[in-house]
Amino acid sequence: MESSSSKIVRRSIFTFLKHYQHFTSIAALFVFPVSVSVLLSQVVLPSFSPLLQIIHARLQSLFHAAGFPPSLPFFSLLSLKLSQTISSSILTVPFTLSFLLIGKACVIQILHHPKLSLSSSLSYFAFLYSRLLLTYLCNSFVILAANAAAFSILFLTFNSFDAFGFSSPNFLLLLSAAGAVLYSVVLANTLVICNLALIVAGMENCSGYLPILKACVLIKGRASKALSLALPINLGLAAIEALFQYRVVRGHHLYDRYGPSVALEGILIAYLYSLLVLLDTIVSCIFFKSCKSASQMHSQGRYNYQMGIAEENNSIFTYSKALLEIP
Template sequence: MEEYPISFPMEKARTIFRCSVITYLRNYHRFAITAATFVGIPFTFAILITQAILPISDLLPIVYNRLRTLFFAAGFPPTSEFFFDLSLKLSQTITSLVLLLPFTFSFHLLAKTYVVRSFRNKNGSYMSTFISLFFTQIWNSFLVLSANSLSFFLVSFTFSCMEGFGFKSPNVIIFVSASGGVLYSILLAHAYIISNLALVCSGIEGSVGGGYIAILRACVLIRGRTATALALALPISMAMTAIEALFHYRVMRAYRNSNNITVIMAVEGILIAYLYSTIFVLDTVVNCLFYRSCKGLNLAKIDGLENCSGDDSAEEDMKNLI
């Protein structure tokens, strides 16, 4: 078997993702049928429908106008195309989060709880695991809010300094705007992977590791492994984005053209929602195995699960990560 240096982040991500897919497929009856169908689909439908009705929501213009006013008061250039796009994207994100809030703290956490409990050597009660994830999700919301606030503060401070020193060149404004966009993306990506790992930590370690403690544990575990975590999150995010686009193309476009819901349209919507929920469950499996690799545990031997043990090449690769 060809050997790869385990210090290469992409190779670590490839091996973890490979074992995650094997574990998912060998436990399809547990993950896809139970977690995805009965728990994940309601949350998935909420996401897809929210993304579809977002442009016509009455809440979106209110949030957008508030953000534009806030940006202008902070000293951002009113003619910058970047801040027009940023305020629109932020308003869409905030509106979506508000509309999805009830589903995030119910079906989303129920599906996470079901999958995460499968990776616990000593399964506690379902309710205790759910409560631990519930409080961790609250702190995750503060983490994402803090990441947005920090990026906003840094860019606002930079523009204030530029205005104070008299740098008003269009090229400088474009450069700072582009740098702010990169900084914003980096901070949100880190907040995303830390939040996901924190949920896994709180679910596997129980009530001891719940809440803000789970976020601190996730920050410690991910140190030195950020590139691997980003490499694992990228294909999942791309897959979810592609499925959302497919829902818009196959379901919402047909509904807007006919202004009527047909049987074919409903069946396609259910299938797309199931596909989205399947990717959502797979994302949780990937995070659980990434957590085990960070803890130095053997990913080829998980009590109560059929995984990549028995697949010689996958098992050997997973042992090399310890």
């Protein structure tokens, strides 16, 4: 029977506590540099204002060329947020491609092959990291394609309604709200599939676009459960980022210096961020195992049903043949 969301969360917390020493070491050695880079990128991003301004100007030019109404605050806010996300991703991509994937590979190896010898563990870890790296690069293209598809739908929608004369401010505001919901749904499902694809690449012998296709098959009919599992993690990450902004960045702007207490508090916040990222990987692994077992049980049930029908037909045929042979 397929596990519910609450049961998956409980199993994930139990797994984390069961391998507490291993997971805390992974969070401190590998995930912690990624967390520090993500949190510090919000501080140093204003220093890279030329990069941010260039990306923002390019996105605004793209939206203007596509025919989106420039007066709507939705597209101005969207271009600003996208430019900030792209700039932050550029600053943190070296840590993501190295430390984050190494941390995910360690978690997958602990949960999937916990009893390997040292030599076998090192060789398997190198093979596992190469699969995760290739899948992560393919995930980047899939996310880019999803954004392009969402913008294409918005482009066709806005221009079609504008051609038919529906250009009142209230209607455009309602349409932009619907577009925001559509874009959020597309992006959320894409991120969930890409996150699950990394787990599929680690748990099974595949890489590239094949784990993404397998993730799409596994998540079919389970999208709401996957989103319900990802939502608390993302809310927690956003809360920790807000805490870092309030306690560390705000303290720097108020006192114009970083004291030992502020630095220690920033390290603690970054470590909490690392633990939450690690817990997200564990939840994804447990969710993958739940989907896999449910799919296997469904396939076995269909096979038993077909075999039962075949045996029943064979019995009917044998009985009919016996009746015909009676003199």
